Amino acid sequence: MAVFYESLSAAARGLPVTLAIWLSAVAAGMALGFLVGAARFFAPRLLSAPLVAVVEVVRGTPFLVQCFLLYFGGPFIGIDLSPPVAGFVALSVYGAAYFSEVFRAGFMAVPPAQLEAARLLGLSRTQTVLRIMLPVMALGVLPALANLAVILIKETAVLSIITVPEFTFRMQAVGSASFAVVETTLVLALGYWALVEATAWAARRVEKRIERALAA
Amino acid sequence: MSVLEVGALWRKVGQAEILRGIDLTVEAGEAIGIIGPSGSGKSSLLRCIAGLDPIASGRVLVEGKPATPGDGAIGMVFQHFGLWPHLTARENVALALKLVRKLPRREADAKADAALARVGLAAQAGRKPAGLSGGQQQRVAIARTLAMEPRVLLFDEPTAALDPELTTEVLDVIRDLARAGTTMLVVSHEMGFIAGLSTRVMFLDHGQVVQVAPPKDMFGPGAEPRVKGFLKTYLDRVAWAQG
Numbered sequence: 444m445a446v447f448y449e450s451l452s453a454a455a456r457g458l459p460v461t462l463a464i465w466l467s468a469v470a471a472g473m474a475l476g477f478l479v480g481a482a483r484f485f486a487p488r489l490l491s492a493p494l495v496a497v498v499e500v501v502r503g504t505p506f507l508v509q510c511f512l513l514y515f516g517g518p519f520i521g522i523d524l525s526p527p528v529a530g531f532v533a534l535s536v537y538g539a540a541y542f543s544e545v546f547r548a549g550f551m552a553v554p555p556a557q558l559e560a561a562r563l564l565g566l567s568r569t570q571t572v573l574r575i576m577l578p579v580m581a582l583g584v585l586p587a588l589a590n591l592a593v594i595l596i597k598e599t600a601v602l603s604i605i606t607v608p609e610f611t612f613r614m615q616a617v618g619s620a621s622f623a624v625v626e627t628t629l630v631l632a633l634g635y636w637a638l639v640e641a642t643a644w645a646a647r648r649v650e651k652r653i654e655r656a657l658a659a
Numbered sequence: 660m661s662v663l664e665v666g667a668l669w670r671k672v673g674q675a676e677i678l679r680g681i682d683l684t685v686e687a688g689e690a691i692g693i694i695g696p697s698g699s700g701k702s703s704l705l706r707c708i709a710g711l712d713p714i715a716s717g718r719v720l721v722e723g724k725p726a727t728p729g730d731g732a733i734g735m736v737f738q739h740f741g742l743w744p745h746l747t748a749r750e751n752v753a754l755a756l757k758l759v760r761k762l763p764r765r766e767a768d769a770k771a772d773a774a775l776a777r778v779g780l781a782a783q784a785g786r787k788p789a790g791l792s793g794g795q796q797q798r799v800a801i802a803r804t805l806a807m808e809p810r811v812l813l814f815d816e817p818t819a820a821l822d823p824e825l826t827t828e829v830l831d832v833i834r835d836l837a838r839a840g841t842t843m844l845v846v847s848h849e850m851g852f853i854a855g856l857s858t859r860v861m862f863l864d865h866g867q868v869v870q871v872a873p874p875k876d877m878f879g880p881g882a883e884p885r886v887k888g889f890l891k892t893y894l895d896r897v898a899w900a901q902g
């Protein structure tokens with residue numbers, strides 16, 4: 444029973460950290476990914492080439508390695524971040540690389556006539572992106588965005604390795620102190636699963652709203 | 660001064676010469692029909708005039724001034740409508756009035772409703788594209804262009820994506836606009852419509868103008884042999900289809 448209460452109190456302290464880092468990283472990663480995706484879609488190849496390289500490196504290396512590099516390697520080049528901030532930054536950049544691909548695909552899927560009409564009618568590029576491209580591609584990119592958000596929830600567990608006091612970190616501490624590793628791991632699995640389900644539910648609601656907005 | 664002047668217009672993509680020295684002068688109120696075989700450069704010509712495709716050399720002047728996309732001088736209606744699916748018909752028409760012309764919302768909406776009424780869609784103003792037929796969608800696209808009051812209207816196969824029974828309602832709208840004195844260039848394979856609409860018809864082949872003539876010459880004995888050959892194939896197909 445003592446393990447049960449300890450698990451609860453550890454979850455109560457760890458989950459908010461997980462949620463805070465995850466939500467802020469999803470928001471920052473999406474915003475950054477949108478900018479990168481837009482730059483890759485609109486900018487001439489020469490300008491977008493460095494972005495392509497960065498995206499490929501981030502997508503081609505394990506998140507764990509990126510966390511290590513930032514947290515342990517960062518101080519050598521003057522980037523000295525606390526564990527939660529390092530976790531937030533690493534997760535945002537990692538997410539942005541993937542989000543940028545989703546947005547770029549979304550931009551490419553907007554029918555050309557819709558953009559040419561906007562151009563001839565005199566809309567600026569920013570107006571075209573915000574008033575036309577974003578709403579038009581919203582429904583198409585939403586499932587991929589939600590899927591990425593779910594992947595990022597699970598990746599937050601990696602942050603325990605750089606001692607971010609999040610859900611996994613707290614539960615592991617309880618587990619190793621009490622030797623109740625199986626129980627605490629079960630609680631962990633349940634906790635992440637609940638978060639994933641909640642995210643999927645929220646995504647479905649947003650999808651319904653967008654569908655209604657597009658309906659006749 | 661002519662409304663539209665196209666002079667020595669060349670378009671190249673790599674080695675390919677898509678348009679090879681097009682000249683055309685259009686006076687106010689004229690309706691120019693553009694016909695020619697597939698791949699002859701009809702769409703390219705309209706797109707170069709609109710500024711959507713870059714030209715290799717030559718000039719496009721609207722009322723004596725070079726036109727750039729978005730300056731409101733040229734309006735274009737596309738085969739695939741290009742309506743914005745998240746906006747109602749009224750919002751589609753009003754968006755550029757608000758964002759570009761900076762009209763207050765009520766004025767923009769009133770102007771949009773007037774444009775929609777002109778294409779016979781006053782009752783559908785509150786509907787999104789998904790709730791409109793293809794012919795209605797194309798008429799919204801026409802209204803959207805009209806509302807900005809361009810000097811020249813370009814139509815690139817405006818009915819090619821429509822069922823035959825929806826084609827008529829769109830062609831009727833274009834004909835009404837022409838009668839009201841709208842200066843326009845119309846690419847279409849609807850030969851009967853082109854014959855009835857146009858003040859002059861231009862025949863393009865391999866990126867060059869073969870002939871420009873009033874419809875009675877282009878569709879009569881005055882046609883160049885190349886035009887006759889093309890129209891014969893076309894009429895043969897119609898005859899074949901009619902059994």
Ligand SMILES: Nc1ncnc2c1ncn2[C@@H]1O[C@H](COP(=O)(O)OP(=O)(O)OP(=O)(O)O)[C@@H](O)[C@H]1O
Binds near residue numbers: 675677698700701702
């Ligand atoms: N961006 C481009 N790159 C390469 N070739 C092009 C490009 N645009 C057009 N072309 C070529 O230029 C020629 C003319 O094309 P265009 O679309 O203007 O013909 P069209 O007369 O409108 O034909 P259709 O009746 O089939 O619509 C075609 O051979 C086409 O393949």
Ligand SMILES: [Mg+2]
Binds near residue numbers: 701702703816
């Ligand atoms: Mg064409």
